[in-house]
Amino acid sequence: MILFSLFTFAIFWNLLILNKESKCIQSTSSAVVHQTSINSIARQQTRIVDRFRFNRGSLINVGFQLAQNSCTYIAMHDVDLLPLNDQLSYEFPYNGPFHVSSPSLHPNYHYKTYVGGIMLISNEHFKLVNGFSNNYFGWGLEDDEFYARLMEANLKIYRPENIQTNQSNTFAHIHDRNVYKRDTAKLFNQKEVTRKRDRKTGLNTTKFNLLNIYHMSIENIEFRIFNVAIECNVDRTPWCLKQPSSSSSSSIKFKNQLQQQPQLNH
Ligand SMILES: *[C@@H]1O[C@H](CO)[C@@H](O)[C@H](O)[C@H]1NC(C)=O
Numbered sequence: 001m002i003l004f005s006l007f008t009f010a011i012f013w014n015l016l017i018l019n020k021e022s023k024c025i026q027s028t029s030s031a032v033v034h035q036t037s038i039n040s041i042a043r044q045q046t047r048i049v050d051r052f053r054f055n056r057g058s059l060i061n062v063g064f065q066l067a068q069n070s071c072t073y074i075a076m077h078d079v080d081l082l083p084l085n086d087q088l089s090y091e092f093p094y095n096g097p098f099h100v101s102s103p104s105l106h107p108n109y110h111y112k113t114y115v116g117g118i119m120l121i122s123n124e125h126f127k128l129v130n131g132f133s134n135n136y137f138g139w140g141l142e143d144d145e146f147y148a149r150l151m152e153a154n155l156k157i158y159r160p161e162n163i164q165t166n167q168s169n170t171f172a173h174i175h176d177r178n179v180y181k182r183d184t185a186k187l188f189n190q191k192e193v194t195r196k197r198d199r200k201t202g203l204n205t206t207k208f209n210l211l212n213i214y215h216m217s218i219e220n221i222e223f224r225i226f227n228v229a230i231e232c233n234v235d236r237t238p239w240c241l242k243q244p245s246s247s248s249s250s251s252i253k254f255k256n257q258l259q260q261q262p263q264l265n266h
């Protein structure tokens with residue numbers, strides 16, 4: 001199999017907020033509308049993404065690699081989900097991964113195994129599960145595969161308790177689907193491959209180029225913005241390209257390999 005390592009020239013944004021208590025809040029987006037820290041809301045508009053499609057899992061892995069020496073745990077934080085209730089804890093997840101935007105509180109996602117949106121996880125546990133799969137270009141499913149990783153590592157997921165608000169007023173979900181369209185296309189054999197547990201890629205296989213670092217501060221909250229270009233092996237994951245390319249023969253080989261992997265167990 002030929003390895004292509006194509007880097008991008010335009011920009012993925014990976015937004016990281018650091019505070020003094022050794023915690024990192026990290027949000028990722030290809031079209032950042034808002035980002036939040038615990039007590040303040042900052043707004044940031046992005047530029048365009050490159051020839052590869054958005055990859056939330058890889059961007060979280062990259063953010064972790066860049067952050068892990070300055071924090072003990074991370075908050076993976078969707079940029080379009082703003083916490084409205086001060087009762088929500090962002091403290092160190094002593095017991096295990098802490099899913100802040102639980103199915104009982106998230107405005108849209110109510111299935112039991114949902115772990116997307118906002119999750120706090122210690123560096124130790126993130127490394128234990130080898131972070132996220134890098135295979136998920138486009139919108140969706142990377143969090144469900146992450147759930148399978150947590151289960152396989154026997155990590156129990158903790159969620160907020162005794163919260164006085166509900167699905168309609170715990171979070172502001174600010175995402176205008178018409179303005180910021182989700183990239184939901186399933187290209188090549190993406191659909192079947194990404195329905196399966198990925199045991200090949202993760203935190204330790206994420207490769208990227210760090211293009212710029214911006215140090216910024218809004219209302220005394222310091223944060224950094226990293227512009228990174230992630231790598232895509234178009235032989236293994238041809239669906240990272242926006243348009244099907246001509247390398248379909250190698251993608252068929254890839255398909256046969258991955259079909260031997262078991263189903264996601266949920
Ligand atoms: C990455 O970690 C996994 C275990 O989570 C291991 O099986 C794999 O060999 C590692 N890959 C590399 C390239 O280090």
Ligand SMILES: *[C@@H]1O[C@H](CO)[C@@H](O)[C@H](O)[C@H]1NC(C)=O
Pocket residue numbers: 165166167168169
């Ligand atoms: C959520 O809480 C608000 C404020 O207490 C209340 O008005 C609303 O009816 C509740 N919604 C649901 C679905 O329970």
